[in-house]
Amino acid sequence: MPHIVYILCLLTCLGCAVLLYRSYRKRRMRLLLWSSIFFVILGISNVLLFVDLVIYPGPDINLLPFRSAVTLCAVIVLIAGLIFESD
Numbered sequence: 513m514p515h516i517v518y519i520l521c522l523l524t525c526l527g528c529a530v531l532l533y534r535s536y537r538k539r540r541m542r543l544l545l546w547s548s549i550f551f552v553i554l555g556i557s558n559v560l561l562f563v564d565l566v567i568y569p570g571p572d573i574n575l576l577p578f579r580s581a582v583t584l585c586a587v588i589v590l591i592a593g594l595i596f597e598s599d
Contacts, residue, residue: 518562525555546593553586 529551536544557579564575 515562515566518558518566522555522558522562525551525558529555543593543597546590546597550586550590550593553582553589557582557586 529548532544532548532551536542536548560575560579560582564573564579568575
């Protein structure tokens with residue numbers, strides 16, 4: 513059952529990214545682009561979560577540092593977008 517939740521989280525992140533990018537193409541507001549990049553990276557983090565906890569669930573392979581690094585990159589991208597696009 514948890515694997516379904518992980519897949520739904522991935523689809524939600526990618527759906528948000530697509531909708532934000534479509535809105536960026538219409539309005540050309542750069543904060544929308546930063547937000548869509550954030551959600552794409554967050555989707556990558558969800559893929560790593562799925563791989564870590566569903567495909568390789570044993571203690572032999574631990575992707576927690578990589579998942580945390582990817583999530584940190586996503587947050588840095590969003591914060592950078594908020595800083596650069598503030599007026």
